[in-house]
Amino acid sequence: xxxxxxxxxxxxxxxxxxxxxxxxxxxxxxxxxxxxxxxxxxxxxxxxxxxxxxxxxxxxxxxxxxxxxxxxxxxxxxxxxxxxxxxxxxxxxxxxxxxxxxxxxxxxxxxxxxxxxxxxxxxxxxxxxxxxxxxxxxxxxxxxxxxxxxxxxxxxxxxxxxxxxxxxxxxxxxxxxxxxxxxxxxxxxxxxxxxxxxxxxxxxxxxxxxxxxxxxxxxxxxxxxxxxxxxxxxxxxxxxxxxxxxxxxxxxxxxxxxxxxxxxxxxxxxxxxxxxxxxxx
Amino acid sequence: xxxxxxxxxxxxxxxxxxxxxxxxxxxxxxxxxxxxxxxxxxxxxxxxxxxxxxxxxxxxxxxxxxxxxxxxxxxxxxxxxxxxxxxxxxxxxxxxxxxxxxxxxxxxxxxxxxxxxxxxxxxxxxxxxxxxxxxxxxxxxxxxxxxxxxxxxxxxxxxxxxxxxxxxxxxxxxxxxxxxxxxxxxxxxxxxxxxxxxxxxxxxxxxxxxxxxxxxxxxxxxxxxxxxxxxxxxxxxxxxxxxxxxxxxxxxxxxxxxxxxxxxxxxxxxxxxxxxxxxxxxxxxxxxxxxxxxxxxxxx
Numbered sequence: 001x002x003x004x005x006x007x008x009x010x011x012x013x014x015x016x017x018x019x020x021x022x023x024x025x026x027x028x029x030x031x032x033x034x035x036x037x038x039x040x041x042x043x044x045x046x047x048x049x050x051x052x053x054x055x056x057x058x059x060x061x062x063x064x065x066x067x068x069x070x071x072x073x074x075x076x077x078x079x080x081x082x083x084x085x086x087x088x089x090x091x092x093x094x095x096x097x098x099x100x101x102x103x104x105x106x107x108x109x110x111x112x113x114x115x116x117x118x119x120x121x122x123x124x125x126x127x128x129x130x131x132x133x134x135x136x137x138x139x140x141x142x143x144x145x146x147x148x149x150x151x152x153x154x155x156x157x158x159x160x161x162x163x164x165x166x167x168x169x170x171x172x173x174x175x176x177x178x179x180x181x182x183x184x185x186x187x188x189x190x191x192x193x194x195x196x197x198x199x200x201x202x203x204x205x206x207x208x209x210x211x212x213x214x215x216x217x218x219x220x221x222x223x224x225x226x227x228x229x230x231x232x233x234x235x236x237x238x239x240x241x242x243x244x245x246x247x248x249x250x251x252x253x254x255x256x257x258x259x260x261x262x263x264x265x266x267x268x269x270x271x272x273x274x275x276x277x278x279x280x281x
Numbered sequence: 282x283x284x285x286x287x288x289x290x291x292x293x294x295x296x297x298x299x300x301x302x303x304x305x306x307x308x309x310x311x312x313x314x315x316x317x318x319x320x321x322x323x324x325x326x327x328x329x330x331x332x333x334x335x336x337x338x339x340x341x342x343x344x345x346x347x348x349x350x351x352x353x354x355x356x357x358x359x360x361x362x363x364x365x366x367x368x369x370x371x372x373x374x375x376x377x378x379x380x381x382x383x384x385x386x387x388x389x390x391x392x393x394x395x396x397x398x399x400x401x402x403x404x405x406x407x408x409x410x411x412x413x414x415x416x417x418x419x420x421x422x423x424x425x426x427x428x429x430x431x432x433x434x435x436x437x438x439x440x441x442x443x444x445x446x447x448x449x450x451x452x453x454x455x456x457x458x459x460x461x462x463x464x465x466x467x468x469x470x471x472x473x474x475x476x477x478x479x480x481x482x483x484x485x486x487x488x489x490x491x492x493x494x495x496x497x498x499x500x501x502x503x504x505x506x507x508x509x510x511x512x513x514x515x516x517x518x519x520x521x522x523x524x525x526x527x528x529x530x531x532x533x534x535x536x537x538x539x540x541x542x543x544x545x546x547x548x549x550x551x552x553x554x555x556x557x558x559x560x561x562x563x564x565x566x567x568x569x570x571x572x573x574x575x576x577x578x579x580x581x
Contacts, residue, residue: 017381021389024378028393028450031404031411034418038410050421093303106297116304119312121502121564123510125533126557129322129540129550130315133329153307184296213400215513220541231402235517238406245410255403263395270398271390271457 032256039063039249046245059246066250069241074226075233076258082147082218082229083211089151090158090207091200097154098162099188103174113163120156124216132220146221147214151207158203165199166192198269205266212258230255316557322550329544340551350552352527353535356441360531361508363445368504369497372455377485379456380463394453405517408447409434434518437528444514444529455500462496463489491576498575501567506560512537532556 033053038046040058100106101113135146169192177187193200215231222228228236237251298305323340325333344350379390396404412419412433420430433443466489474484515529521538523530536556540549 014381014383017378018383021378021381021383021386024375025389025392028396028453030418031407031450032396032399034411035407047416049416050424051416051418053418093307097301097304100297100300104293104297104300106294109297112301112305116308119308121506121560122312122316123506123553123556123560125510125536126319126553127312127315129546129553130318131311132540133318133546134310134315136329150307150311152303153311154304156304159304184300188300209398213402215400215402215517216537219537231400234402234406235520238409238517239520242406242409245413245416248406249410252403252406256399259398259400259403260395263391263398267391267394271394 035249035252038246039066039253041246043244043246062246062250063254065244066237066247066254069247070233070237070251070254072230072233072251072254075228075230078144078227079212079229079231079258082144083208085144085148086151086211087204087207089148089153090155090203093152093154094158094203095162095193095196095200096188098159098166099192101159102163102166103169103171103192104184116156117160120160128216128220135221141221142223142227143221144227147211147217151211155207158206161203162196162199165196169195201269205270208262212262230258319550319553322547323554325547327546327550329546333547336547340548341555344548344551344555349527349530349535353523353530353532356523356528356530357509357511357532359441360445360511361505363442364448364508364511365501365504367445367449368452368455369500371449371452372500373459375452375456376459376463377489380460394457397451397453399450401513402517404447404450405514408443408514409518412443412447435525437525440515440525440529444511444518447514455504458496458500459493462493466492494575495577498567498571502564505563505567509556509560509563 037053037055039062040055040060041062042055042059045052045055101109101116131146131150132141135141138145140146140149173191174187177191182190213231215235218229218232222232225236234251234255238248241247322333324335324337326336326339327333375393379386379393383389399407411417414420414430414432414435417433419433423430431439433439470488470492471484474488479487510533511531512533515523515531516534516537519529521534521542523534532552533556536549536552539545539552
């Protein structure tokens with residue numbers, strides 16, 4: 001009897017949790033459903049109070065209007081170029097540095113490692129102005145270079161994550177290769193990198209997101225509309241046509257499609273990966 | 282042939298530094314030099330086209346008399362005071378829900394995590410319409426409950442709260458960190474507590490909360506530094522104006538305006554250094570107090 005009431009209690013508890021989760025999930029989806037619903041509404045249905053949720057009939061013309069004033073593919077292409085550049089830079093530089101900080105022995109290594117960790121917490125605003133002046137003197141303002149080039153010099157957070165992973169690879173493995181006369185660059189490229197594919201994928205995803213979602217960087221460096229990535233294109237559309245909420249939401253819906261595609265491919269790795277990165281160390 | 286110079290030791294040092302060279306260069310050019318340079322600029326009048334002119338402490342004196350500086354500083358404190366604790370509670374509650382042994386939980390995890398990936402430049406527009414005081418769905422739903430919803434996005438009193446609230450759609454990241462921490466807690470602790478007759482509320486405060494305190498420390502540092510740099514959301518929502526009546530103007534928005542709208546690089550650098558010192562102070566403060574409340578397991 002006691003056993004049964006305990007089980008009943010547990011079932012009741014789990015069902016309450018399930019109900020709460022369903023509620024929260026709806027809450028978290030609501031702004032996006034509202035966006036989708038608005039993007040299919042006729043003009044006169046925008047300003048109803050209380051608002052109606054299901055647009056009947058759906059007005060697909062909004063999407064056509066939005067894309068007329070919103071050169072999605074150009075912005076998308078620019079975003080893609082910038083993001084691709086930073087991902088390449090990240091993958092070339094970060095593992096190299098992480099290898100040095102985890103598997104090579106040299107004087108001052110730990111000292112510089114702590115400096116690097118400290119710099120993770122440095123606000124971008126502190127370095128932003130002199131960086132801008134450097135790039136201005138190089139004549140790189142209004143090009144993608146200031147957004148891409150820094151990634152070729154390593155990102156502290158990713159170096160830290162890679163180092164944590166590299167440390168789990170036993171030294172004996174590398175020493176055996178050293179005895180066989182392999183150089184460090186060979187060990188790095190033939191042993192370390194192939195063993196680190198999951199964590200390399202993870203920093204690739206992180207960097208993709210960081211670059212794709214970056215707003216302040218492009219805002220500082222890009223002035224020519226032709227060079228705008230999505231992060232500048234969409235707010236500009238908001239400022240110009242923001243009162244046409246159905247067009248605006250159509251543009252918004254189009255803009256987050258890449259994020260959705262990214263999510264469906266990367267979800268598993270990201271959810272696992274953030275758990276790793278958040279805690280260890 | 283002098284072979285003696287390149288000893289094993291020296292060779293190791295050289296190889297090590299060569300591998301780390303990208304970071305060394307990047308750190309020198311994009312971090313160390315800018316920190317020093319912005320300190321120098323902060324004592325000058327500098328408009329980029331002409332060389333900087335030394336003015337001593339003038340920028341610092343000017344800035345503390347500047348109404349918008351004070352206002353943006355106050356707003357940023359407000360944001361931080363909202364974002365950090367609310368984000369902690371929301372992230373933790375979501376994590377506690379998402380670790381429940383339900384078979385479809387990975388679906389909830391995905392759907393709650395997804396909004397945190399949506400870029401602010403898209404989300405800002407969604408928020409403006411979602412919370413639109415007259416035609417948005419939030420006030421629409423509130424009206425069904427007989428509540429007259431506030432002017433979320435257009436009143437001085439509400440705009441900061443709306444931004445804090447909207448940021449909670451990104452709480453999925455915090456939830457994931459807490460989920461990992463909760464999963465690391467040994468199950469035997471709960472079994473033992475259950476035998477002793479503890480209820481769930483007691484178990485949370487006596488077991489879960491102390492054992493996830495390292496994750497809380499991590500969260501507090503990241504979230505506090507992040508909150509003091511809040512920019513994207515208010516900047517995009519208000520097209521950089523900080524409307525209504527500067528009530529959403531954040532510190533970095535004002536810094537950006539001084540630097541890149543008015544090209545007052547000297548003044549903006551002074552602001553940057555003040556922000557740097559505040560961030561540094563806060564990180565040290567959090568670390569110092571952490572010895573008292575962060576619980577590192579005795580095992581391992």
